[in-house]
Each structure stands twice: as structure tokens, then as C-alpha cells.
Amino acid sequence: MSASFLRMAFLVSLGLCALGLLWRVSAWLRVRIGSDARDIRFHQRLFAAVGGTFAALFSRRIFGLVKAKVLDVLLQRRLFNGCWLRWLGHLLIVYGFLLLLVMHALGRLVTAKLYPDYASTHDPWLLLRNVFGAAVVLGIVMVAAGRRFRPTSTPRPRRLGDKVFAALLAVVLVSGFLLEATKVASPKAFYRMANEYIGSTDPEELLPLRLAWATDFGVAFPDLQGTPDPDKLAEGRELHHDACASCHSPPGSSAFVSYPISRALAPIAEPLDGVDADTWLLYLHLAACFLGLILLPFTRFIHVLADPVSLLANGAASSGPLSPAGRANRRALAIDACVDCRLCDDRCSVAPIARSLGNPALLPSHKLLATHAVATNPRWLDRQAGHARRIAEGAVLCTTCGRCTDRCPVGIDLADLWVAGRADLARAGQPSPAQWVRERSALDWDEALAARGAVQDPIGPLSSNRETYSACVQCQTCTNVCPVVAHGGEEPGPVDLTPQKVMNLLRLGMVDLAIGSSMVWDCATCYQCQEHCPEGIRVTDVMLELRELGYRRLGDTRERRQPE
Amino acid sequence: MTQTQTKTWDVAVVGAGMAGMAASLFAAERGLSCIQIGNGGGLLFASGLLDLLAVHPVAARRVWDNPFEALAMIRRDQPDHPLARVDDASMRAAFQSFTSALGDAGMPFAPLGDRNASVLTSLGTPKPTYGVPRTMAAGVDALAGRPPCLLLDFRGLREFSARQIVATIGDTWPGLRMARVEFPGAEATSELYAAHMAVALESGEFRERTLARVRPLLGDARVVGFPAVLGLARSAVVHAAFEEGLGVPVFEIPTMPTSVPGLRLNAALEQAVVTRGVHRMLRVDVASTSFDETAVLTLDGVPGGQRVSARTVVLATGRFSGRGLSAGQQGVTETLLGLPVQQPASRDAWHSRDFLDPAGHAINRAGLATDDDFRPLDATGRPAWPGLYAVGSILAGQDWMREKCGSGLALGTARVAVDRIARQLRAPSGVGEAG
Numbered sequence: 001m002s003a004s005f006l007r008m009a010f011l012v013s014l015g016l017c018a019l020g021l022l023w024r025v026s027a028w029l030r031v032r033i034g035s036d037a038r039d040i041r042f043h044q045r046l047f048a049a050v051g052g053t054f055a056a057l058f059s060r061r062i063f064g065l066v067k068a069k070v071l072d073v074l075l076q077r078r079l080f081n082g083c084w085l086r087w088l089g090h091l092l093i094v095y096g097f098l099l100l101l102v103m104h105a106l107g108r109l110v111t112a113k114l115y116p117d118y119a120s121t122h123d124p125w126l127l128l129r130n131v132f133g134a135a136v137v138l139g140i141v142m143v144a145a146g147r148r149f150r151p152t153s154t155p156r157p158r159r160l161g162d163k164v165f166a167a168l169l170a171v172v173l174v175s176g177f178l179l180e181a182t183k184v185a186s187p188k189a190f191y192r193m194a195n196e197y198i199g200s201t202d203p204e205e206l207l208p209l210r211l212a213w214a215t216d217f218g219v220a221f222p223d224l225q226g227t228p229d230p231d232k233l234a235e236g237r238e239l240h241h242d243a244c245a246s247c248h249s250p251p252g253s254s255a256f257v258s259y260p261i262s263r264a265l266a267p268i269a270e271p272l273d274g275v276d277a278d279t280w281l282l283y284l285h286l287a288a289c290f291l292g293l294i295l296l297p298f299t300r301f302i303h304v305l306a307d308p309v310s311l312l313a314n315g316a317a318s319s320g321p322l323s324p325a326g327r328a329n330r331r332a333l334a335i336d337a338c339v340d341c342r343l344c345d346d347r348c349s350v351a352p353i354a355r356s357l358g359n360p361a362l363l364p365s366h367k368l369l370a371t372h373a374v375a376t377n378p379r380w381l382d383r384q385a386g387h388a389r390r391i392a393e394g395a396v397l398c399t400t401c402g403r404c405t406d407r408c409p410v411g412i413d414l415a416d417l418w419v420a421g422r423a424d425l426a427r428a429g430q431p432s433p434a435q436w437v438r439e440r441s442a443l444d445w446d447e448a449l450a451a452r453g454a455v456q457d458p459i460g461p462l463s464s465n466r467e468t469y470s471a472c473v474q475c476q477t478c479t480n481v482c483p484v485v486a487h488g489g490e491e492p493g494p495v496d497l498t499p500q501k502v503m504n505l506l507r508l509g510m511v512d513l514a515i516g517s518s519m520v521w522d523c524a525t526c527y528q529c530q531e532h533c534p535e536g537i538r539v540t541d542v543m544l545e546l547r548e549l550g551y552r553r554l555g556d557t558r559e560r561r562q563p564e
Numbered sequence: 565m566t567q568t569q570t571k572t573w574d575v576a577v578v579g580a581g582m583a584g585m586a587a588s589l590f591a592a593e594r595g596l597s598c599i600q601i602g603n604g605g606g607l608l609f610a611s612g613l614l615d616l617l618a619v620h621p622v623a624a625r626r627v628w629d630n631p632f633e634a635l636a637m638i639r640r641d642q643p644d645h646p647l648a649r650v651d652d653a654s655m656r657a658a659f660q661s662f663t664s665a666l667g668d669a670g671m672p673f674a675p676l677g678d679r680n681a682s683v684l685t686s687l688g689t690p691k692p693t694y695g696v697p698r699t700m701a702a703g704v705d706a707l708a709g710r711p712p713c714l715l716l717d718f719r720g721l722r723e724f725s726a727r728q729i730v731a732t733i734g735d736t737w738p739g740l741r742m743a744r745v746e747f748p749g750a751e752a753t754s755e756l757y758a759a760h761m762a763v764a765l766e767s768g769e770f771r772e773r774t775l776a777r778v779r780p781l782l783g784d785a786r787v788v789g790f791p792a793v794l795g796l797a798r799s800a801v802v803h804a805a806f807e808e809g810l811g812v813p814v815f816e817i818p819t820m821p822t823s824v825p826g827l828r829l830n831a832a833l834e835q836a837v838v839t840r841g842v843h844r845m846l847r848v849d850v851a852s853t854s855f856d857e858t859a860v861l862t863l864d865g866v867p868g869g870q871r872v873s874a875r876t877v878v879l880a881t882g883r884f885s886g887r888g889l890s891a892g893q894q895g896v897t898e899t900l901l902g903l904p905v906q907q908p909a910s911r912d913a914w915h916s917r918d919f920l921d922p923a924g925h926a927i928n929r930a931g932l933a934t935d936d937d938f939r940p941l942d943a944t945g946r947p948a949w950p951g952l953y954a955v956g957s958i959l960a961g962q963d964w965m966r967e968k969c970g971s972g973l974a975l976g977t978a979r980v981a982v983d984r985i986a987r988q989l990r991a992p993s994g995v996g997e998a999g
Contacts, residue, residue, distance in 0.1 A: 475608075475609075475821065475822050476757070476822060477608050477822040479757055480757050480758060480759035480760070480822060480827070481759055481827070485757060485760065486757070486759070486760035486763060486764075498755075498757075531604075531846075531847070532608060532827075532830075534606055534608050534609060534822070536603050536847070
């Protein structure tokens with residue numbers, strides 16, 4: 001393969017990669033998540049991004065940021081706090097590849113400039129290449145093991161780009177090692193080099209050198225079996241010392257990965273040479289590298305670029321509230337900054353609920369994809385068939401406790417994303433229950449339920465037990481301490497019933513009327529009523545139970561009325 | 565996960581009503597380590613007024629101006645009445661430290677003397693009581709002197725009608741007028757809630773808007789009465805601002821339970837005991853008890869259960885509504901420890917034939933019999949356990965509602981019991997030494 005073709009292929013790949021990157025990075029300024037992001041123009045977001053970057057870079061906080069960057073990006077501090085196995089694995093993969101890229105892929109551009117006697121087949125380079133490659137393999141094993149032993153492991157759908165890219169990386173790794181192994185064992189490669197540096201391809205003439213290379217370098221000459229003549233071997237070694245040694249180290253110890261592979265390939269070295277295996281492997285290796293380069297912007301490995309930006313945004317946000325445009329940028333960036341480490345899932349407050357409902361859509365890692373998809377494609381939710389309501393549950397049940405944000409190793413403000421995403425869900429036809437319940441009054445809901453006829457679904461254990469509220473003396477303490485009722489004094493009729501009236505409805509057996517009341521759905525669950533009730537009635541717990549019942553009963557009724 | 569409280573407390577108070585609060589407060593003030601266990605909430609029915617003792621004997625409905633004279637009469641007439649076991653000095657000290665603790669917690673009281681005060685109720689009737697919150701004090705003078713007075717109520721506040729008060733007492737109080745105003749911001753609301761108004765009035769803006777509506781109605785009034793909605797946690801500030809804003813004394817009239825003063829009292833007592841180091845466990849029930857060298861109470865409602873160990877126990881669980889006593893077909897039982905209850909021989913004797921019998925009903929005087937130290941007696945007539953005390957309305961031989969002695973009973977018996985506990989714990993021998 002000619003060097004110029006190689007260079008051209010490289011440059012074309014690089015150009016496509018740059019275009020892809022530009023597209024992806026521009027999405028950080030284009031994607032709109034949340035209602036407050038809708039009216040912000042592109043140029044406003046551009047200014048916010050530039051301004052925020054400058055503000056973060058030129059503030060006194062920059063030292064903290066640099067420190068955070070070193071700890072978070074270079075050393076993956078927060079990942080370390082999660083699971084040391086995956087932290088180490090991740091570091092091995094990242095730095096193994098990075099070093100392979102710099103030392104090996106860009107060998108002529110970088111290493112040769114720093115070390116003029118650089119030769120890829122000479123130590124320490126030969127050894128290092130094997131070390132780095134082995135590190136990547138070891139890292140992959142460790143990350144896989146870490147995932148395997150994680151307690152809450154729910155598969156998240158992967159994007160096509162990620163799958164292809166992972167496959168390409170595997171191809172690069174495997175073809176790299178195979179290429180090296182094939183070349184070690186290949187007599188043809190030996191003759192090519194001998195022709196180039198000694199000017200001979202005559203097997204007899206080269207016999208001493210061949211003996212030395214078969215013995216010390218593992219070239220699989222089919223005609224050289226048995227113990228070599230020591231004189232000839234010594235002669236060959238001398239020749240090797242003069243002609244080859246400046247570029248070649250014995251691979252037996254240095255190439256600790258590919259040399260054992262080459263021993264396995266040795267018996268078929270001749271047939272491999274016959275089909276030009278080394279050339280094809282080289283093509284494969286390079287093609288996979290170039291394709292990976294082109295694909296890179298469309299994989300989650302975009303996080304290599306997005307993470308530092310995310311941490312920068314994090315730094316800017318910690319010195320004061322971000323502008324609406326800044327927040328919009330940060331949200332758009334989130335999907336790319338995500339490294340899919342799932343630490344947020346481990347930490348999620350509603351993870352136990354996700355398990356008990358069997359609904360992984362509640363987990364942050366799933367919600368991140370859904371939030372982004374709903375925001376960028378309004379039809380996406382409709383295409384999720386029966387899952388739309390389950391996906392919406394993820395937004396409803398989230399308590400926005402912020403534990404996911406705290407844990408995110410790349411500083412994504414997930415809690416902000418969940419709050420913002422609710423507006424997009426509502427626009428896509430899945431508002432929160434507290435919103436859609438307001439579509440009708442409690443009386444209308446009651447009528448709709450009555451029209452449906454008797455429903456045989458269980459009322460909650462508290463509401464169905466008369467003893468729960470039989471002690472109620474209608475003293476109004478609950479209403480008196482209720483901040484929701486108090487707030488209702490400002491405008492006409494936002495709360496249709498007061499807490500003690502809800503208790504009374506239950507006593508009268510009018511559960512269906514209670515579940516549609518705005519009191520039940522506006523309840524702030526502050527527990528003031530329950531704490532103050534002189535009769536010890538679990539008022540708030542009953543409210544929560546009624547909400548759950550209402551979500552089921554009214555939700556079913558609503559879906560029947562909406563044929564779409 | 566079972567938690568075991570390894571600490572042994574000096575006192576475990578069971579109950580969070582007036583008596584339980586008083587016992588906890590007094591124990592903490594004496595430097596005893598105290599844990600309070602209870603369900604809470606009963607205090608919300610309190611009016612904010614602290615009755616010491618006003619009526620004796622109930623059959624004659626004799627109202628006493630000096631509660632201490634009434635106490636002396638009780639000691640003479642009913643030696644088994646719990647109040648007969650409370651001396652004057654203990655009673656005065658109890659009210660003094662109780663009201664001063666409430667004052668520290670933002671609910672100041674008018675100075676205490678030897679006399680009962682007469683307070684105007686929301687029914688328009690006078691009520692004799694002893695401790696009067698400062699926000700209501702001007703009403704005592706007004707009721708006594710009957711100067712020109714304006715009573716205000718708010719449209720939508722159902723539990724308070726100034727018109728009713730004027731209709732009831734206006735004949736003997738010619739200068740008494742009423743007026744109804746709209747509560748600011750509630751013009752479109754049909755129903756108002758006292759606690760919400762009280763919180764709203766803590767903001768200067770709401771105060772100013774309310775005062776602006778009241779000022780034109782003042783006329784010749786030399787004192788103004790409001791329903792008890794003048795602030796919740798900051799009632800002293802709100803009350804002072806109303807007096808300054810109207811230029812005349814202002815008083816609150818206690819409303820029907822559950823009232824704002826009840827909420828204030830509850831919050832102030834909570835603050836008072838917590839700041840004095842009482843450890844509180846609320847919304848839990850005592851599931852089982854064992855009494856040996858120390859008392860061990862096993863709690864329900866705490867995940868995994870929890871055991872509390874204490875050298876002495878104060879039972880302040882109240883009567884029927886507080887669930888300290890339970891009335892059944894076979895009679896009245898004590899719910900926590902199954903202590904014998906002093907009661908009429910049969911259910912037939914519980915009530916008088918006349919529902920409104922001025923002497924009251926025998927069942928109202930049922931309860932725990934104790935020795936002079938307020939230690940409840942077992943079936944043999946001896947203290948059930950040396951470190952077990954009972955205080956407040958669970959005690960036998962009193963009729964606190966008719967005698968108007970609810971707070972006197974709670975505070976007085978708690979004071980004496982805590983004094984005895986302190987002495988007992990200091991003694992070289994006795995209960996708790998092994999703990």
C-alpha cells in the first residue's frame with residue numbers, strides 16, 4: 001500500500017471525523033430540553049457557551065476547575081469512588097488506547113520526532129506496544145467484570161454507533177496483535193527485509209541469518225528443523241548484529257502477547273504467507289482505525305470531548321446560577337457527556353421502586369435517553385407502543401432528590417434535566433397525573449368512573465380499612481395546619497376539598513369522588529396533618545394511597561376516552 | 565435490625581398532653597435525663613387558657629375567685645382528690661415555671677397572682693381561669709370594666725361570631741359593638757381557617773391591610789377584641805403591632821377547639837421541652853413493659869422495635885380520648901399496664917339518671933388510685949412499682965372539666981411527682997441504683 005494512499009485515507013477520515021464532530025458539538029447549542037429552552041435562540045446559546053467558558057476559565061475558580069479536571073477527567077475520581085474495579089478498567093482502556101495512538105499509530109509523527117532511533121520492532125517500543133495493548137484487553141475484562149458483579153444491572157438499549165464502534169475497536173485490537181504475530185512468524189517478511197537491507201533473497205546464502213532469526217526471533221522457516229549448527233548460528237547472530245539489531249529486538253520476551261500467538265501460527269506460517277495474510281491484516285487494521293475515526297463522533301465516546309465541557313459548565317454553574325441559555329446548553333450536552341457508567345442508577349432513590357414495578361424506565365440512565373429522545377423527536381414517544389405510560393412514570397416517580405447529580409462522574413445536572421424533561425413529556429402527550437387530573441373536576445371524574453361500571457381493583461389497605469379514619473372527629477386540625485389549603489386562600493377555589501372533608505368522603509364510602517379531588521393531587525405530602533392529628537389518623541398516608549388509586553383508576557378511564 | 569437503647573434514663577414520661585409536657589419540663593428543669601414517649605396531638609384541643617381550679621363543689625357550682633381557697637376546701641372536703649395532695653407552694657411553683665417556659669418559647673402570659681381571671685369566651689359567656697396568655701389579657705380588664713368595646717369577626721371564619729357574643733352579653737355591656745370585615749386576600753373564598761389567617765398576619769403586609777380595614781370602624785371604642793388569630797409562632801409581635809396600629813388595647817377571644825392558641829401552646833411546649841434537653845419519641849406506642857430494677861418499655865412504630873430503659877416512669881396517658889383509659893362492657897381498664905382502675909361497681913352506676921346532673925357522673929371520677937406521692941396502687945393497695953408515677957387526668961377522684969382544674973391537675977400533680985422522683989433518685993438506696 002502506498003504511503004500517499006495511506007495519507008489520503010487518513011486525511012479523508014480525519015475530515016469526516018471533524019465534520020461529524022462539528023455536527024455533534026453544534027447539537028449542544030441546538031437541542032432544546034425543557035419549556036424554558038424553547039424560546040432561546042441559537043446565537044444566545046452560543047454567547048452563553050462562550051461567555052460561560054470564559055467566565056469559568058478566567059475566574060478565580062479556574063484553579064478549582066483545573067484541580068477538578070485533573071481529578072475528575074484524568075484520574076476519573078468520582079468513578080473511583082463508585083467501584084474501583086471499573087475505575088481501574090476504565091483507566092486502563094483509556095490510557096492504553098491513548099498511548100497506543102500516540103506512540104504507535106502516530107509513531108512517525110510523534111515518537112520518531114522525540115526519539116530519532118525509533119523503530120517499532122525495537123525495544124522499548126515493541127514491549128510498550130504489547131503492554132498498552134494488553135492493558136486495554138485487561139481493562140475491558142475488568143469493566144465487564146465490574147458490570148457483571150453490580151447488584152442492579154438492567155440492560156439499557158445501546159445505540160447502533162456504539163455497537164459498531166465497539167466492534168471496530170475489537171477488530172483494531174485483534175488485528176493488531178494478529179498482524180504482529182503473523183509478521184514474527186512470516187518467512188516472507190524476513191526475505192522482504194533481507195532483500196531490503198542485505199540485498200539477498202537466497203535461502204542458502206542467508207542460512208546463518210535465517211538460523212539466528214529462527215532461533216532468536218521465531219521465524220517459521222519450514223526447512224529449518226532440528227538443532228542448528230552452532231558455528232552457523234554464531235555467524236548468523238554476528239550478521240544480525242551488524243544488519244538488523246538496530247531495528248529489531250527479540251520478540252520472545254518483549255512481545256509477550258503476540259509472540260505466543262505467533263507460536264500458535266507458526267505451523268501455518270507458509271500458507272498464511274501464501275495468501276498475503278500480513279498485508280490483509282494490515283488493511284483490516286487500518287480500515288478499522290479509519291472507520292472508527294469517522295464513526296467516533298457518533299458514539300458515546302464523544303464523551304471524551306463532552307466530559308471536559310460538562311465539567312467546565314459544572315464549574316461555571318457552581319459560581320452562580322446559569323443563565324437560561326447556559327442551562328439549555330448544559331442539558332443538551334448531557335446525553336453526550338454521559339459515559340454510561342450507571343452510577344446514577346445505583347444511587348437512585350426510586351431504584352427500589354423500579355425493581356418492584358419491574359420498570360427500568362424509572363432509572364436515570366434510561367431516563368437520560370428518553371428525555372433526550374422526547375425533546376428531539378416529538379413522535380418518539382408514540383413509537384414506544386405501550387411503553388409511553390411506563391416511560392412517563394419515570395418522570396412522575398422521580399423525587400428530584402439530586403442523588404444522581406451528586407454521583408455523576410462527569411458533572412451532569414441530572415435532576416435539572418428530569419424537571420425540564422417533564423414539560424417535554426407533557427407536550428408529547430404524557431403530562432404528569434397531577435396535570436391531567438385537572439382536565440376534569442372531581443365530580444366529572446366520579447361520573448366518568450360511574451359510567452364505566454363497577455371496577456374490581458383493590459383500594460389501598462389504609463383507605464379500605466374503616467378503622468383508619470373512623471376516629472376522625474372532624475376537628476379541622478388537619479385543614480388548619482395544611483399549607484396547601486392556606487395557599488388556596490389567595491385565589492378562588494384551587495382546592496376543592498379540605499383534608500378533613502376527604503376523610504369524611506372516605507367515611508361515606510365515596511372513594512371515587514375523593515380520588516379526583518384537587519386536594520389529593522395538590523397535597524404537598526408535608527405530613528403536617530398527620531403529625532398534628534389528635535386522633536393519630538394517617539391523613540397524609542391516606543392521601544398518597546388515594547393518589548395511587550386515582551392514578552390507576554382515572555388513568556385507565558382517561559386512556560379509554562383517548563382512542564389515539 | 566433491632567435497636568437497643570443502652571442508656572438508662574432518669575425519667576420516662578409516657579404521654580404528650582398537658583400533664584406529660586409538664587412532667588417532662590419539670591424533670592428537665594431539675595436536671596434529670598428525660599425521655600418523652602407519646603402520640604401527641606391532644607394538646608391541640610387546649611384553649612391556651614390555664615385553669616387552676618375554679619369550681620367546688622361541683623354539685624353546688626360554686627365558683628371561686630381565689631383558686632387557693634378552693635384548693636384548701638378540696639383538701640378539707642375530698643382528701644382523696646388528687647389536688648388535695650398538691651400543696652400551695654408546689655402549685656404556685658408549677659404555674660410559675662410552666663408559664664415562664666412558655667414565655668421563653670414565644671407565648672408570654674399575664675402575671676400570675678392569687679385570683680382567678682374572668683375571660684370572655686366565643687360563646688359570649690364569662691369563663692373563670694387562672695393563667696391568661698398576654699394576647700388575651702386586655703379582655704379580662706375589658707370584661708371587668710366594660711368600657712366602649714369593638715368586637716371584630718371575619719367573613720368566612722365559621723367558628724367565631726362577634727354578633728353572637730354581643731347578643732349574649734350586650735344587655736349588660738352597653739358599649740359593646742361588633743363589626744365584620746373581609747380578611748385581606750380572601751374576598752373570593754367562602755371559608756377561612758384560623759391557623760392560615762394567623763400565619764398570614766405574621767406578614768407585615770397582611771397586618772397593614774387588615775388594620776386599614778379595622779381603623780375606620782373604631783369609633784369610640786377604647787378596646788378592641790379579635791378572634792384568636794393574631795399570629796401563630798410570633799403572636800407577641802403581631803399582638804403588639806395591632807395595639808400600636810389601632811392605638812388602643814387589643815385582646816384575643818379564644819375560639820372553639822382546635823384553636824390557634826392550642827396550636828401555639830403545643831408548639832411552645834414542644835420548643836420548651838426540646839430546648840431543655842428532653843428526648844422526644846412521638847407517634848410511637850408502648851408495646852410492652854417490664855419492671856425490674858429499671859423499667860424497660862418496648863416501643864411500637866419504630867422500625868425494628870426499640871427498647872427504652874428508665875429508672876422511673878411517669879404515666880401521663882390521659883383518660884378516654886387520650887386512650888390512657890378504655891371503657892368496655894366489663895368496666896374501665898388502664899390500657900398500658902393493666903393497673904386496677906378505681907370505678908363504679910357496675911356500668912349502671914357510671915352515669916346519673918339526669919344527663920345534666922350538676923354533681924356530674926361517677927364515671928368522670930374513675931381513674932387510678934395513688935399514694936400521696938402519686939404512685940398508682942396495685943390490687944393489694946401498695947405502689948405497683950416503686951418508680952412508677954401517674955399524673956394528670958388519668959387520676960381518680962377528680963372531675964377536671966366541671967371543676968375547671970385541667971391545667972391545675974396536670975401541672976400540680978406533675979410537679980409533686982417530679983419532686984418525689986428527684987428525691988428518690990438522690991436517695992442512697994431505692995429504685996434505679998442498679999441501672
